[in-house]
Amino acid sequence: MNIAVERLVLPATWDEDSEAGRVFRAVVDLTRDIRAHYYGTPAVAYDPPELLGLLQRSATERFVGFTAAVDGRLVGRALLWLPLRENTTMIEGSWLLAPGLDAAAHAATASALLDALDTVADAEARPWHLLEVPCTPGRLVPAGGVGSADPDAPDAAALLARGFTLQQVYRYQVADLAALTDLDARLAAALVPGYRLVTWTGRVPEPHRGAFCALVATMDREVPTGGVQYEAQHWDDARLAAFEDTLERAGRTLVGTLALTDAGEPAGYTELMATGRAVAHQGDTLVAPAHRGRRLARWLKLANLAQLRAGFGAARWVTTDNAEENAAMLAINESIGFTTALHEGLWQRLPAPERSR
Ligand SMILES: CC(C)(COP(=O)(O)OP(=O)(O)OC[C@H]1O[C@@H](n2cnc3c(N)ncnc32)[C@H](O)[C@@H]1OP(=O)(O)O)[C@@H](O)C(=O)NCCC(=O)NCCS
Structure with a gap:
């Protein structure tokens, strides 16, 4: 051999x-x-x-x-x-x-x-x-x-x-978007009082870039990492622009949703990468610690899937991956309709x- x-x-x-x-x-x-x-x-x-x-x-x-x-x-x-x-x-x-x-x-x-x-x-x-x-x-x-x-x-x-x-x-x-026939009804039922959502496709809109960076920068310390100790990431507008450039070079479009309190404080976000083809990829989802336990992540994800479906007609399959110990995220994903492909x-x-x- x-x-x-x-x-x-x-x-x-x-x-x-x-x-x-x-x-x-x-x-x-x-x-x-x-x-x-x-x-x-x-x-x-x-x-x-x-x-x-x-x-x-x-x-x-x-x-x-x-x-x-x-x-x-x-x-x-x-x-x-x-x-x-x-x-x-x-x-x-x-x-x-x-x-x-x-x-x-x-x-x-x-x-x-x-x-x-x-x-x-x-x-x-x-x-x-x-x-x-x-x-x-x-x-x-x-x-x-x-x-x-x-x-x-x-x-x-x-x-x-x-x-x-x-x-x-x-x-x-x-997840198979074609099977989520009740997405709109579930989205309407998922609304969390005291918060509003901002949605966009493409580059993160100007008024929300700072909030987006502040939330993304906490991801590595908030997500379960087993025994892996990553250094904290510094996110500023230049880094966000570099991330957006990479997506664009790959022909991907950022489909994003941000949760703000009624007072305008950033509470969480989720992101999908649309490809223009049948597949889209889930990126990060995060709810800031002070805002957890209110089912914000489910609302964010349903809103973003609805936005994907509305803006990208070819999108059907959405892939995601999470650590087995991330019980909350897995529970949300499985309630939405994600099924396991591999470990x-x-x-x-x-x-x-x-x-x-
Ligand atoms: C995962 C995360 C986004 C969920 O935020 P959230 O919206 O506040 O989640 P909630 O606490 O409202 O819980 C959502 C669901 O998970 C369930 N859940 C929470 N902890 C759980 C556990 N330990 N076991 C099983 N289910 C659990 C809740 O019961 C709830 O389900 P329900 O609505 O059917 O009752 C948040 O914990 C977070 O930001 N974590 C750090 C970042 C991260 O890990 N992101 C995901 C990977 S990208």
Whole structure:
């Protein structure tokens, strides 16, 4: 068995007539097939310009990718992100391998991708690593305390052998907008007295950019992270504009809803990324601690789904993912109609001196 892991070279355009263009398009096809396997529909695929747009360097992160082939057949790809503002000793990433791969080839490929990660880590002097990969339930419980993974599955075994520990299990879900026939009635019933919603598509409107940044900046400390300690993110208008640029480069449109108190104080937000195709992706949802327990998140999400449906006629499938310990968010999503497609484990390897602490 010959395993070949190679650096993914991005073409200048998705349809470039070059080796880089051909490899990139093969990666898009493989990603589509793997996502279709888990979600049950190819409609959740990224399209080539979208993926190329998402992988461009931005003001906040840089991308490094790898392809993996077994005996000349492309079987996987790893996407690694190098944050440029905070968490600058970290590499975070994910890999997806073809579901039909036999266990020995899967284990050898996972191990070869970890070798590639180590090469980047040494070259970039980034010793803190977070990797998210699909998992199946088993006897390993993550640091977050909820969910589980099979430690003997090929990915898990390779990660454990290389010093990674399981921090969280994520539930990846999808909702079919076509099945939400009572969305308007549910939205009307979800209204929370004392608050109003502001909705928009595209760039966050001028009067709300400060409030949006203030809420987004708290996300990493409010969301459950298992044992992962992210540095706090600083969000200002320039960072928001860079985020908006990245979405636009990928052909995505931000569909946002902000909750304000009647007095105008920001209380929460939710965001969807519309693609113009059948799939849209849920981004963050947050209710500020002082405003929790009033069912604001459900109202926000229903309003945003209604806005998506009204503005993006092709939108049908909405994907989302949340940590298994995020009981409130999962309860809301499942009451809306999201169903589970797959689970992924979030694995961490700390710099060597910190691992034994
Ligand atoms: C998740 C979050 C947005 C929910 O905010 P909220 O609207 O105030 O949520 P509520 O407290 O009103 O609870 C919503 C639902 O979850 C349920 N819930 C809350 N805690 C729960 C728990 N531990 N187990 C099961 N259900 C729970 C509530 O009963 C409620 O359901 P109901 O309306 O059927 O009674 C908020 O907790 C938050 O901002 N968390 C931090 C950020 C985050 O994790 N975002 C999600 C990932 S992007």
